[in-house]
Amino acid sequence: MNLTATAGRAGRFLLDFALPPRCPACGTITAEVDLFCDGCWREVEFLGGGCATCGLPLEATGAETCGACLAEPPPLTRIRSAVAYGDTARSLVLRLKYGRKTALARTMAHYMRRPLGELTPGALLVPVPLHRRRLWGRGFNQAALVATELARTGGCQADPLLLRRTRHTPRLKGMSVSERRRAVGGAFAVRAGRAVRGRNIILVDDVYTSGSTAAACARLLKRNGAASVELLTWARVVRPTTIR
Ligand SMILES: [Zn+2]
Ligand SMILES: [Zn+2]
Structure with missing residues (x-):
């Protein structure tokens, strides 16, 4: 030894x-x-204000909802994120996921409490699930760590197992909107015995990129009778050039 x-x-x-x-x-x-x-x-660029639905910065028109959300209301009732996806935000995500710095989930949850306050009070926090193959490889779901931490410190409830990913999905980067939608369609299921009907649900994820994954979860939850589905993420790609 x-x-x-x-x-x-x-x-x-x-x-x-x-x-x-x-x-x-x-x-x-x-x-x-x-x-x-x-x-x-x-x-760090903290996000706030913006479109009442999607949270993206608004043109100075006095409107509360952006043109895109008015034209085609998204399946998510409201989308809120703590910070814009930049160097620091990305570094936290990578070190949490691949460097196993699980304490960083506490930092993310801390800064996510303010945007959480703009979502439905008393809603159930549900992390976007990983496929079990990825879960076995990583040992934890970073979104579940953050949701659990938010529930612990924010006096709300989380159910990290409500959703499950029924199949492995390819990386969505570089795909068109319709390709993404097809790639994640039918990839999620509500775990047997979990009640969704009539509930307000807040999906929790680390990064909001195109929203295809969260939209697929939202459609599934709505089909199962959820009253509302919102999304809360640590970071959000505000300008597409920041995706790396
Ligand atoms: Zn919008
Ligand atoms: Zn510092």
Whole structure:
């Protein structure tokens, strides 16, 4: 047995508790656990206002709903996100998903509480599910971690198992709207024994890109009698050029 390595790990473990909190984005020592330092806070683009339905920034016309939502109301009653998808927002998502920094779910949930306040009070939080193959590979569903954290700190309820992904879906990047819709159509199901009828549901996900996945979940929930389906995400692609 390598005693030095073991002692090193134990020391590291103790240090994690003894050290002051660090900014989840840049690692600078901060006053409060899980929150951005002042510099990163200024750099992150927090989202607010915008179209009453989809939340995207509005043209200065005085209208409350954007032209796209008026022309074709989306299956999601309302869409809200904490931040625009930029370098810092993306880094948190990647480190949570692939770097297994599960504590970052707390940071995301913290900043998602404000947009959550713009959605239906008392609605049930339901994370967008992963296919079990991906769940086995990663060991956790990042959206479920965030939803559970929001429920724990926000006094609302979450049901991480209400939806399940019945088949693996390809990456949607580069697909047209109709291709995306076909790719995710029928990929979700309501778990047996779960009651959806008459309920207000808030889908929770890490990033809102094209919305095809959330729309597929929303259509399914509506077919099962949900009263309303809204979407809450950590980050949102506001300008398509920020997708990488
Ligand atoms: Zn920072
Ligand atoms: Zn809109």
